[in-house]
Structures are given as C-alpha cells and as structure tokens.
Amino acid sequence: MNMSHEFAGAFHELTLLAEDFVRGPYRQQRESVPEQAAQQSPEPFVAAHTAVVGDRSEARRLLEQEILACSLCPLSGGRTQAVPGVGVLDPLVMVIGEGPGAEEDRLGAPFVGPAGRYLDDWLRAIELSREANVYITNVVKCRPPGNRDPEPAEIQACRPYLERQIELVRPRVILAAGRVAAQFLTSSELGIGKLRGREHRCYGLPMVATYHPSGVLRNPDWRRPVWEDLKLLRSILDR
Numbered sequence: 001m002n003m004s005h006e007f008a009g010a011f012h013e014l015t016l017l018a019e020d021f022v023r024g025p026y027r028q029q030r031e032s033v034p035e036q037a038a039q040q041s042p043e044p045f046v047a048a049h050t051a052v053v054g055d056r057s058e059a060r061r062l063l064e065q066e067i068l069a070c071s072l073c074p075l076s077g078g079r080t081q082a083v084p085g086v087g088v089l090d091p092l093v094m095v096i097g098e099g100p101g102a103e104e105d106r107l108g109a110p111f112v113g114p115a116g117r118y119l120d121d122w123l124r125a126i127e128l129s130r131e132a133n134v135y136i137t138n139v140v141k142c143r144p145p146g147n148r149d150p151e152p153a154e155i156q157a158c159r160p161y162l163e164r165q166i167e168l169v170r171p172r173v174i175l176a177a178g179r180v181a182a183q184f185l186t187s188s189e190l191g192i193g194k195l196r197g198r199e200h201r202c203y204g205l206p207m208v209a210t211y212h213p214s215g216v217l218r219n220p221d222w223r224r225p226v227w228e229d230l231k232l233l234r235s236i237l238d239r
C-alpha cells in the first residue's frame, strides 16, 4: 500500500471515530472496508460512504411516510396517527414493543410517557440511549383500541414494515419488550417468563426478550429479571 492508500485508510478511520464519538461511547460495528474502496483517494471514498448512509436515511423517510399513510388493517380506523419509530441508523440495539399506547398515538413517537421514561432508564443503565445508539419501534404501528393486544391478522399486515425497518436500520442486537413482541419474534407461544433470560436468533441477529416496561411498573417483582436481561444484552454487545 503506498502513501496515498495509507492516507485514505487513516482518513476514513478518523471520520468513523468522529462519528462514533458523536453517536455514543462505543465504537459502531461496521462491515470491513472493501480493499478497492480503501485504495481510492479519500474524497471519493468519503463521498461514497456518505451517499450510502444518505440513501438509507432517504429510504427510511419514505418508509415512514408509507406507514403514516397506511390503511392495510382495521387499526388505521382508530388511530390519531401511525407511529413508525425513532432512533438512529446502525444502532447497537433495536427495541421492539407491541404497539403504540394512548400517549404514543397522540404524540406520534414510540415509548413515551411513564413506560418510555422507564425504558430510557433501562437503556441508560447499560450505557445506551435512544438519541445515540438505539432505534425503537413496535410490532404494529397503529394503536389497538383500549390498548388490547394486536390481533394476529393485524400483526401479519404490519409485519413487512418491521422487516423493512430491520433491513434498513441494521441493528446489532434486538430487544423484544413484552410478550407480544417476544412471541412474534421467536414464532413461539411460550410466555414471556419462559422466553426471557436467554439469547435467541431473529432475522439473523441476536435477540433478547424481557418484560414490557409498563408491565414492570405495575409489577416490581419483574425488576430483577429485567436487570438480568439487560446485563445479557450488554454482554452480547461487548463480546
């Protein structure tokens, strides 16, 4: 490798370090730089890197617009607005809950209100945050009436949106919050008490299931198992 190649590699590494510094305390996992790209001059390489992330940001924006206009299932009839999701691309963790509640439906963001603030506490305890290195969404994007569980047909109608989000966002690990998300993501009918506490594979990614924050607020006995699940999640990220 000649001097210009070395400079290209060093410049690229510097941009990634700066990006990681802004986004959070941990280095982001990335695919290795193709040798051909690394051998180009720094300016075209950086431009190409920015274009790829830019393309995915645009694709995510278009997907969110599609979700906001969706009427594929009856849940569209009772919503104030659909709630696509929030967070960063290439997150360390993608949190997946079951569906928007009343506050989420009103504000258009997932996990807001007391359960959302509690989830933020959980994330902070393992050095994560929705602003820096997490993406948060739900299995269904529209509020089920009376906060009932989403019906299987509603989950199936909404499933392609979640799958496209996972593909676009590219998390390292998935955290399923609550029974509905855990059962859907593991294709299992086991209760959350049996699905939590171990690592699963989901869409080719490591996945941990735990109780839903709103359930833990009602049942303090679940705090300890949640902490065990969060430690498991952190250990997967750190390995």
Ligand code: SF4
Residues within 6 Å of the ligand: 067, 070, 071, 072, 073, 074, 075, 076, 082, 140, 141, 142, 154, 157, 158
């Ligand atoms: S829940 Fe999903 S499939 Fe149903 S209307 Fe909302 S976005 Fe569309």
